[in-house]
Amino acid sequence: MEIEAGSKTLPARMKKIYNVHAFRAMFAIVGFFILWEVLCKLKFPVFRNIPPVEEVIMGLWDVIFLPKYWASWPASFFRIISGFLLAQLVGVPLGLAMAVNRYAKDTVFPIIEILRPIPPVGWIPVAIIFWPTREMSVIFVAFLGAFWIVIVNVLGGAAAIDLRLRRAALSLGASRRDIFWKIILPATLPSIFTGMVVGMGITWEMVVAAEMIAGRTGLGYMLWEFYLTYKLGALIVCMISIGIAGYISSGLVRLAGRKLMPWRRQF
Amino acid sequence: MNGKPGHIAFENVTVQFGEEIAPFVVLEDCNFEIESGKFNILVGTSGCGKTTLINVVAGYEKPSSGRVKMDGKVITGPGRDRLVVFQETALFSWMTVMQNVLFGPVAQNLDKKEAKGKAWDLLRRVGLQDFADKYPTQLSGGMQRRAELARALINNPKIMLMDEPFRGLDAMTRELMQEYSSRLFEELGITQLFVTSELEEAIFLGDRIYILSARPAKVVKVIDVNLPRPRDYSMLASKEYAHVKFEALEILYEEAKKSFEAGGMDGADLIEAFDKRKDQLK
Numbered sequence: 001m002e003i004e005a006g007s008k009t010l011p012a013r014m015k016k017i018y019n020v021h022a023f024r025a026m027f028a029i030v031g032f033f034i035l036w037e038v039l040c041k042l043k044f045p046v047f048r049n050i051p052p053v054e055e056v057i058m059g060l061w062d063v064i065f066l067p068k069y070w071a072s073w074p075a076s077f078f079r080i081i082s083g084f085l086l087a088q089l090v091g092v093p094l095g096l097a098m099a100v101n102r103y104a105k106d107t108v109f110p111i112i113e114i115l116r117p118i119p120p121v122g123w124i125p126v127a128i129i130f131w132p133t134r135e136m137s138v139i140f141v142a143f144l145g146a147f148w149i150v151i152v153n154v155l156g157g158a159a160a161i162d163l164r165l166r167r168a169a170l171s172l173g174a175s176r177r178d179i180f181w182k183i184i185l186p187a188t189l190p191s192i193f194t195g196m197v198v199g200m201g202i203t204w205e206m207v208v209a210a211e212m213i214a215g216r217t218g219l220g221y222m223l224w225e226f227y228l229t230y231k232l233g234a235l236i237v238c239m240i241s242i243g244i245a246g247y248i249s250s251g252l253v254r255l256a257g258r259k260l261m262p263w264r265r266q267f
Numbered sequence: 268m269n270g271k272p273g274h275i276a277f278e279n280v281t282v283q284f285g286e287e288i289a290p291f292v293v294l295e296d297c298n299f300e301i302e303s304g305k306f307n308i309l310v311g312t313s314g315c316g317k318t319t320l321i322n323v324v325a326g327y328e329k330p331s332s333g334r335v336k337m338d339g340k341v342i343t344g345p346g347r348d349r350l351v352v353f354q355e356t357a358l359f360s361w362m363t364v365m366q367n368v369l370f371g372p373v374a375q376n377l378d379k380k381e382a383k384g385k386a387w388d389l390l391r392r393v394g395l396q397d398f399a400d401k402y403p404t405q406l407s408g409g410m411q412r413r414a415e416l417a418r419a420l421i422n423n424p425k426i427m428l429m430d431e432p433f434r435g436l437d438a439m440t441r442e443l444m445q446e447y448s449s450r451l452f453e454e455l456g457i458t459q460l461f462v463t464s465e466l467e468e469a470i471f472l473g474d475r476i477y478i479l480s481a482r483p484a485k486v487v488k489v490i491d492v493n494l495p496r497p498r499d500y501s502m503l504a505s506k507e508y509a510h511v512k513f514e515a516l517e518i519l520y521e522e523a524k525k526s527f528e529a530g531g532m533d534g535a536d537l538i539e540a541f542d543k544r545k546d547q548l549k
Contacts, residue, residue, distance in 0.1 A: 167327050168357040170345040172371040172422065182370075186361040263361050263402040 051232040059233020068222065069238075073245065075217040076207055079135070080249060083142025084196075084203045091147050092192055095154025099188070100180060112151055120144040120206045121213075128214050138210040138218075145206035146199035150192070157191020158184060190264060193257040200253050204246040219245065271304035272338055272348075273426035273458025275324055279333035282319055293319045295483035297333070301475075303426075306452050306459045308469040310515065311479030312523045317462045320484065321430045324460065325351050337426070347371060350419035352432045356411040358403040364390070364414050365399040371422040382421070389417040409440040416451070426458040433468070442500075445471055449498045466519065470511050471498060478518050481526035488518050520544065 033053050040052035051059070063069045098105040120141050127137040161184060169183050211220030219242050226235040258264075280297040283290040293316040301307040311317050322328040323335055326345040335342045337349065351357075358367050365386060372382035390396045393413040395406075403411055412432055419427060429448075433441045449472055452459055463469050469476050470492055478488040492511055494502050502508055524542075 162357070164353050164355070164357040165359065167325070167345065168351065168353070169359075169370070169374075170327075171325060171347065171350055172418070173347045173374040174370075175374065178374050183359065186359070189361070261361070263404065 051236060055233040056236045057233070059231060059235070059237045062231065063234045063237050068217075072217055072219045072222045073241075076211065076219045076242075076245065077249075079138050079142055079207050079211075079218065080200075080203055080245075082139045083207065084146050084200060086139070086143045087146035087150055087199060087203070088196065090143075091150030091195075092154060095151045096158065096180075096185070096188065098151075099155055099158030100184060112148075116148045116151075120202075121209050124210055124213055127210075134214055134216065137214055138207060141210040142203045142206045145202040149199040149202055150195045153191045153195030153198070154188060157188040157194075160191070161187045189261055193253070193261065196253045196257070197250055200250050201246060204242065204249065208242055271456070271458065273303040274300065274338050275426065275460065276300045276336045277333070278336065280323065280330045280335060281332045282316075282323060282328065283331045292483045294323070294330075295485070297483075297485055299477065299486040299489075301458075301460060301477070303338075303458045304456060305474040306449075306461065306472055308473035308476045309460065309462045309479060310464065310466060310469045310476055310519070311484060312481060312519070312526050313464060315479050315482050315522070315526065316484035317479060318430055320479075321351065321428050321460070321462055324426075325349055325428050347375070347422045348425040349428060350422060350424040350426075351428045351430065352412070352415050352419060354431045354434050356403065356408075356415060358411055358414055358418070360403050363400050363402055364395060364406070364417075367403070367414060368418045368421055370418060385421050386417070389421055393417050407440075408436050409444055412436070412444060413447070420455070420457075424457065426460060429459065429461045431462055431464065433463075441468075446498075446500075448472060449496075453497050466512060466515055467503070470494075470508055470515075471500070471503070476511070476515060478515060478522070481522045487522065488514075490514055 036047075036050075037053040039047040040050060094108065098108055123141055123144055124137070127140045128134070131137045131140055165183055165187065166179060169179055174182065207218070208220035208223070211218040212224040215221040219238060223235060223238040223242070226232075226238055277297045277299050280294055281292070282294040283292040285291045297320075309317050309320060319328065323330055324337070324342065326342050326349065329343075342349075358364075359370070362370070365383075368386045368389065369379075369382055372385075373379070387396065387399075390399055393416055395410060395413055395417065398406060398410065398414075403414065406414065415432075433444050436444060445468055448459075448461075452472075459472075461469075461472060473492050476490045476492060477486045478490070479485070480487045490511055493507055494505065
């Protein structure tokens, strides 16, 4: 953060810093589009086949008036939220159970380690066959994407807890329940949230992939449809939409993290 | 043994790790006692086993053979009567200072109001009354140590176990903390078992210094520090101080040399330097 000299009050100073960063961000984005346009017009090797910026803008015009496009946002978000929440609700308790209970770890961990390397996209055929509806299949694939991330981060976070913290708690008279709820859980929270932020990104990847292959609605499906109908401008708009949607999702996770972990100054 | 609590006795204590065939022996047939109500210092070179000694008294590790007793009772595990202050802060970073201090009483389901009153008293005593709602990461190193002291003291321990608690602090803060610990001991009279590798710190703080050998650790010498209390830094210039320092240094050099030699003769030139230094002392 830049240090602004002078006797400005803190809020005023923060506002000025915020504006500088926002300005730079806008400048970079505009510069990015200008560069894109220039490279397309100059017919650089790769950029020859990529739609130039005005085609993308025309695509935007088409897409805005397409109700199907706007319907695809809630469709995708529903799958994202369902898959993500399920992964956290199953993964966090399971991970913590494995961290504290040797028996649980010895039985569950090998199965997880065998299944984890299978990329969730590889689960799509099984998901289609196994689950009664397409919706469930997509949510299942999203769930898997985030689930492995959660488990790895919870186990890693719990293992990294300083031994002295447990010892200090024991000396102070903590019971086993105290150790779990007051030491292990809070100490693992930062890792859990790292898992959530990473997991959210993976969830988006999985949903888009699953929608492209097996879906009938959603941003990923729209992207694929625009490809099949060779509407390249609209396709690029769709990609940007997915980027924005993912950014919003991760931002919400980070916000939750900041609220739940007030002792961490930066997150 | 005077009437005060906190007397510790090591009876034939051996602590070893690893297989029977090639064990890593940290303590071997360790036999000594420390006096309650006094400021006891353990001094030794790095790696000699001082931390293991503290861990065994604290109950974090069990002896492979032999036993440790406090006030006649065998130590079997951690407990509120023996509280530890570690080298690096063991404050719970997700709790405020006040919540940290209250941890012990809350874990024991003691009356919260009374505990809070005691907590405020202690925080005032350690000078942290304005930082009660701050998180440990917002405090400096010295302040974190003081918060840990408050967290321990609220439980009325019989003995305070300190494992090089001032190690990471800068020289000024370190001296202030030493003075502070001295005052605290003089005021409260709680038995102290303090581990340090800094000889000056040991002499300034202690009533009795136990010098440990190289690994496996044994007590090779016990030196009484006959400086009056309350301790003052001007005492560093006194004859008694110089006498204790000389006595201790001789033994420490021997032990340091032994632990160095144990690691092979590669450090022959360093051992030579040790010998030269020792001769300069005379």
